[in-house]
Amino acid sequence: MRTWIKIEYLLMISIFAILFFTSISAAQSFPIKVKVIDKDQAEYDTPENAYISSYSADVKEDLDWKLETMTVEAVDELKSSFKGREPVAETMLKHEKASRETYIVNKVFYNDAYVLTVEHYYEDGSIQRTPVTFVLENEKWKLTDKFSNDENVNQYSVYHKRASVVRQAVPTYSRIRFDSETRRFSSDMVIFNQSGKELRGPVWLKIKILQPSDATLENADGTHFNEPYLVLLDEDGIWPAGKSLPIKTLFFTNPAGQKITFEDEVFAVVPEEDS
DSSP states (O other), rough: OOOHHHHHHHHHHHHHHHHHHHHHHHHSSSSEEEOOOOOGGGGOOHHHHHHHHHHHHHHHOOOHHHHHHHHHHHHHHHHHHTTSSOOOOHHHHHHHHHEEEEEEEEEEETEEEEEEEEEEETTTSSEEEHHHHHHHHTTTTEOOOTTTTHHHHHTTOOEOOOOOEEOOEEEEEEEOEEETTTTEEEEEEEEEEOOSSSEEEEEEEEEEEEESSTEETOOOHHHTTTTEEEEEETTTTEEETOOBBBOOOEEOTTTTTTOOOEEEEEEEEEGGGOO
């Protein structure tokens, strides 16, 4: 009898732990806009806060602070790699200082580390998505580069060239359908290049002002200033004038079941001679 009571007790504790940690995970909302802080505001209790500290050190060109955000091993490797070359600070800060806005868009646990997916948005319209990894060192989350050659981590790295809004490429959507089995809403989209000129990839469709507020674009390829987008044509692809791109299906989650509405923008790379 005591054995069964003990087993039931352990099961209850296990279920509680699962629900507790699931609720913590669910409470984390992405994307997180990265805002520059001062050194005395730095925290290392979570990977997200550790990244904000590291990013802020870059922007403020504070090399001592930057090194404090890194593991001992990462610091040693960094100093070794820049020995006899241009100053460490100048090289490290170029990427972050050039970006206009930066967001943490996802977090996954990998081996003994957390991998943050970070997106940098630049003035020229290009987007850099990159993985940043953190491990616990002396009870603080610190930046590490020990996964720099790991394909499982590098899959989160993507670069999109500068793209401009193309007003002469207007998408046409089918009526939104509801699938009772998957509980998803969907709509097929076709788009023609009516600009009168050849366009280049990446071409992407940005979904704006999606309503109702709890609806999401389930198959989004990323976010642009906190709004989802779909890649319609990959990097360096060619979109001839007057031609359509392959039909793309948009999948939406819509817990409220209300009418889905949204606005859109189409981005494409305009060849230099036409820009």
